[in-house]
Amino acid sequence: MLKAGKTKFQIDLRRYLREDGVDDRLTHLICEVAEASKYIVNSIRTGDLGVAGTSNLYGEEQLALDVLADRILRKRLAKSGVVSNVASEETRDVIAVSPHCAGNFSVAFDPLDGSSLVDVNLAVGTIVSVFPGSDLLQAGQRQVAALYILYGPRTTLVYTTGNGVHEFGMNQLMEYTLLRRNIRLEPKAVIYSPGGLRKRYTSGVREFVDHLEERGAKLRYSGGLVPDVNQVLMKRSGVFFYPHLQGAPQGKLRLLFELNPMALLMEQAGGAASNGRQRILELQPGAIDECQPFFCGCRDDVTRAEELIVNREQPPAPG
Numbered sequence: 035m036l037k038a039g040k041t042k043f044q045i046d047l048r049r050y051l052r053e054d055g056v057d058d059r060l061t062h063l064i065c066e067v068a069e070a071s072k073y074i075v076n077s078i079r080t081g082d083l084g085v086a087g088t089s090n091l092y093g094e095e096q097l098a099l100d101v102l103a104d105r106i107l108r109k110r111l112a113k114s115g116v117v118s119n120v121a122s123e124e125t126r127d128v129i130a131v132s133p134h135c136a137g138n139f140s141v142a143f144d145p146l147d148g149s150s151l152v153d154v155n156l157a158v159g160t161i162v163s164v165f166p167g168s169d170l171l172q173a174g175q176r177q178v179a180a181l182y183i184l185y186g187p188r189t190t191l192v193y194t195t196g197n198g199v200h201e202f203g204m205n206q207l208m209e210y211t212l213l214r215r216n217i218r219l220e221p222k223a224v225i226y227s228p229g230g231l232r233k234r235y236t237s238g239v240r241e242f243v244d245h246l247e248e249r250g251a252k253l254r255y256s257g258g259l260v261p262d263v264n265q266v267l268m269k270r271s272g273v274f275f276y277p278h279l280q281g282a283p284q285g286k287l288r289l290l291f292e293l294n295p296m297a298l299l300m301e302q303a304g305g306a307a308s309n310g311r312q313r314i315l316e317l318q319p320g321a322i323d324e325c326q327p328f329f330c331g332c333r334d335d336v337t338r339a340e341e342l343i344v345n346r347e348q349p350p351a352p353g
C-alpha cells in the first residue's frame with residue numbers, strides 16, 4: 035500500500051480516477067464533489083458564519099453550516115450536467131435538479147455530518163452516495179460510487195467505485211493527491227466505536243461490547259460518524275456501531291445518507307456492514323429518511339454481533 039510521501043510525484047484525484055478505469059461522467063461527478071468540498075472546508079475554517087438567525091455584513095440572514103454546505107453541494111451537482119435527482123439529509127424530498135440527465139446519476143448526500151461538533155472543534159464530514167439513473171430508493175448494492183470528505187486536522191477524501199477504497203489528501207493548493215490506495219481491513223478489531231446510550235443497549239449488543247472488551251479492543255468514539263468510520267478504515271482494524279436501542283429499534287443513522295455509502299466503503303475494504311441481522315447493502319429503502327441500526331468494520335466482529343443479536347434477542351416487530 036502506498037503511504038504518504040512515498041510517491042515520486044503526487045497523483046491527483048482526476049488522474050487516479052481515470053487510471054482506475056472510472057467512467058468519464060462519474061469521474062466528473064466525483065471531481066465536482068471534491069470541488070464543492072473546498073468551499074465547505076473554507077466555510078468551516080473561516081468561522082465567518084454565525085448560527086442561523088444572525089446576519090452577515092451584507093444584512094443577509096446567516097446560514098447554519100448544514101444549510102450552507104447543502105446549498106454548495108446541491109448547486110455543484112445541479113450544474114454538473116450528469117445528475118438528475120438529488121436527496122439531502124437537510125431537505126425533506128428528492129429534488130429533480132436536471133431531469134434531462136435521467137440516464138446519468140442520482141445522488142444522496144449528508145452535506146455536513148456531525149455539524150454540532152464544529153463548535154467544540156472536532157472533525158466533521160460530507161458523505162455522498164451515487165446511484166445510476168433517477169431512482170434513489172434502490173438497495174445500496176446498486177451504488178456506483180460512495181465517498182466522504184473528512185474535515186479534520188487534514189482534509190481527506192476517501193472513495194470507492196467498486197474497485198477498492200482509496201484515500202486522498204488536500205494539499206496546500208487545495209488539490210487532492212493520493213495518500214493510500216486499496217485500503218484493506220484485518221479480520222478482527224483492535225478498536226471499537228460504540229454509538230448511542232449504553233444504558234439503552236439490548237442484551238445482544240451488551241454481550242458484543244463485553245466480547246470486544248475481553249479481547250482488549252480499545253474504545254475510540256468522537257461522536258462524528260465520518261471521523262469514527264475513517265479511523266476504522268485507516269487503522270485497518272476496528273468496528274463502529276450505532277445500534278438499535280431500547281425505545282429506538284431503528285437506531286439513529288440514516289440508510290440513504292449515511293449507511294449505504296459507509297457500507298459500500300467497508301465492504302470494498304474487505305469488511306462488513308449490517309443492521310444486526312441483514313447486510314446493509316441488501317436493504318430496500320421504504321422512504322428517504324429511513325433509519326437502520328448499524329454495525330460495520332472487521333468482518334469477524336460484525337459477524338459476531340449478528341450472532342449475538344440473532345441468538346439473544348427477539349426480532350423487531352414488523353412495520
Ligand code: AHG
Nearest residue numbers: 144146147148149229230257258259
Ligand atoms: P448529523 O450531524 O448528520 O445529524 O449526524 C450525526 C450522527 C453521526 O455523526 C454520529 O455517528 C451520531 O450522530 C452520533 O449520535 P450521538 O450524538 O447520539 O452519539
Ligand code: MN
Nearest residue numbers: 144147148292
Ligand atoms: Mn449525518
Ligand code: MN
Nearest residue numbers: 123144146147
Ligand atoms: Mn448532517
